[in-house]
Amino acid sequence: QVTDALAKEDPSSPSYDWFQTDCLVTIVIYTKQKDINLESIIVDHQDDSLRAETIIKDCSYLIHIGLSHEVQEDFSVRVVENVGKIEIVLKKKENASWKCLGHPLENHNSFIPRKDTDLYYRKCQLISKEDVTHDTKLFCVMLPPSTHLQVPIGHHVYLKLTVTGTEIVKPYTPVSSSLLPEFKEPVLPNNKYIYFLIKVYPAGLFTPELDHLRIGDFVSVSSPEGNFKISILQELEDLFLLAAGTGFTPMVKILNYALTSIPSLRKVKLMFFNKTEDDIIWRSQLEKLAFKDERFDVEFVLSAPTSEWTGKQGHISPALLSEFLKRSLDKSKVFICICGPTPFTEQGVKLLHDLNFSKDEIHSFTA
Ligand code: FAD
Ligand code: NAD
Incomplete structure (x- = not known):
């Protein structure tokens, strides 16, 4: 069972709670900060584990739980900006009452400087690839339905591929699908698509491998980084x-x-x-x-x-x-x-x- 054993005694550090209805489980994160928005929270739900990382200034507050019951793949995230409250609303697979939320996983309920955290990756599917110049292409990848992640303007992510047993990682800056509104893809409500303009260097380590992916193949995408505000x-x-x-x-x-x-x-x-x-x-x-x-x-x-x-x-x-x-x-x-x-x-x-x-x-x- 998740307990508050690890919770900080410092009253200014973030905390969380949860409640349920017949069909929903809501996890509430109290950031105790005002400048929180949908970019501040990254949620990944895989099998029965839920990982929710809240970025608060230069620190990261992690909720990491093995859920006690099954939930549906999709969920919603809401932010009440003026009170710094984040709600993650999970849909139960079965309408049973949960006695507990689950059990703590690695670093659950920790609040530590971001520089001390490892980058977390999720597998994204290549949706399209389009020539832009003789060597640069527009790649579109789709986040899994079980991820909430928005890359802030001016920030980058790392792409990771495993090539003959070795992991290769390089940073890339997401772009819009176009500069002109009439050519823009309709924005899905939950920003599931990420676009990249990437130059393929024939003798490069990473880009030829990325270019070899077929539509439907997967590439790992990290959580965002960057210091542009x-x-x-x-x-x-x-x-x-x-x-x-x-x-x-x-x-x-x-x-x-x-x-x-x-x-x-x-x-x-x-x-x-x-x-x-x-x-x-x-x-x-x-x-x-x-x-x-x-x-x-x-x-x-x-x-x-x-x-x-x-x-x-x-x-x-x-x-x-x-x-x-x-x-x-x-x-x-x-x-x-x-x-x-x-x-x-x-x-x-x-x-x-x-x-x-x-x-x-x-x-x-x-x-
Ligand atoms: P590399 O293996 O790094 O090689 C690149 C070129 O240099 C090749 O032509 C190679 O032959 C040559 N080369 C390699 N080593 C040597 C050497 N020792 N001597 C001489 N030549 C050498 N790129 C984008 O296209 N789009 C982006 O949005 C983007 N965003 C970025 C964001 C950040 C924060 C940073 C730091 C970089 C970004 N880049 C971006 C660059 C990207 O991260 C990679 O560096 C780039 O894609 C090249 O990777 P590669 O492994 O294919 O090539
Ligand atoms: P390129 O080799 O085609 O060069 C483009 C132009 O850059 C040249 O025409 C020239 O005007 C200028 N330039 C190149 N070398 C120069 C030098 N030694 N001194 C002065 N000016 C020079 O560029 P590219 O292959 O498209 O490479 C783009 C670079 O941008 C990569 O190194 C990539 O890592 C970097 N990049 C960084 C970020 C980031 O830090 N956030 C994001 C995207 C790209």
Whole structure:
């Protein structure tokens, strides 16, 4: 039987309780925090075990229970934000009364720093794979029905495959299915699909294996990680995005979010660095978006263009940046996101500091 033996005596630490009706079992998590939402809770239900991890600031509160009775595969999760309460509603397989919730499994009722926790993986099915450029594809995977997981904007997950007995793990940043609303997949109510733009390197360790998966095969997906906070964009007026190659991936959801959810926004500009025109991910979507929404501009910079290219050329440089980073108003509130190969990001951040942008105005996406 689950007891409170491990519960912390500290009254500020999270706690849980449960109750039942004829057909439902509800587990209630009291986080004792206000800024809790559906991204704060990750639930996996497998066989008779239930694992619910609540992310509270830099800590993780784990409920891990071997359930005493069978429940149906799907469940619902509700968050009462203003009181920081989370409810996981399980459907009983049989309408019997439960005497106890179950027995504690590893680390049940623990509240520990996230850095001390292991990443948890669940198997996801490959639903579709679509060519985007000559080497980059849009992969769609589906979370199991028995998982609740939402990846926060700007965060990444790890994908894991076992190749000839060895586990290979690499990080990837989920994107939206498209930049344009008319091409977007209807969002399922519980966000079951996760999309990735992934470049396949022929000599790479992981990506050729991922590319070899057939539709219906499985890949393990970890819980999300990352330190980007979308709240930093509140009341923003100018957003500048500097992306190189697949460093474009974190920008996709940030761009969508900025254009739909920041009322103060005046301008979003993307400077997108690639080797050649053929390498530009979602070029026509970006151009269409810029045409449709006058707040958005995109500029392509190529490091290895053909002689026909009339646009900007070269690597990230003071000249390119100082011309690009013009504010729409003298003292507008700005934010800059940068992502790409490590030398690109490092040089970019240095150049931004040289141009007097402060640490608080820059987010660099790194490993
Ligand atoms: P690797 O085995 O790492 O090789 C990559 C390339 O380098 C190959 O061409 C290989 O031949 C070459 N190479 C390998 N070792 C050497 C060496 N010693 N000397 C010279 N060349 C070498 N990528 C995406 O496509 N999409 C994303 O959304 C994405 N998100 C990311 C998020 C984060 C936080 C981070 C850190 C990275 C992200 N990446 C993303 C990159 C991704 O994690 C992998 O690094 C990438 O997919 C390459 O993996 P791989 O195992 O196939 O290739
Ligand atoms: P790529 O080799 O096609 O290069 C794209 C552009 O990056 C080049 O055209 C050039 O402008 C710039 N660039 C490349 N090397 C440079 C250097 N040494 N100095 C200055 N600029 C340079 O890029 P890719 O193969 O698409 O690789 C994308 C990189 O982005 C990967 O290293 C990946 O790990 C990283 N990435 C990181 C994150 C993250 O940290 N969150 C997310 C996605 C991708």
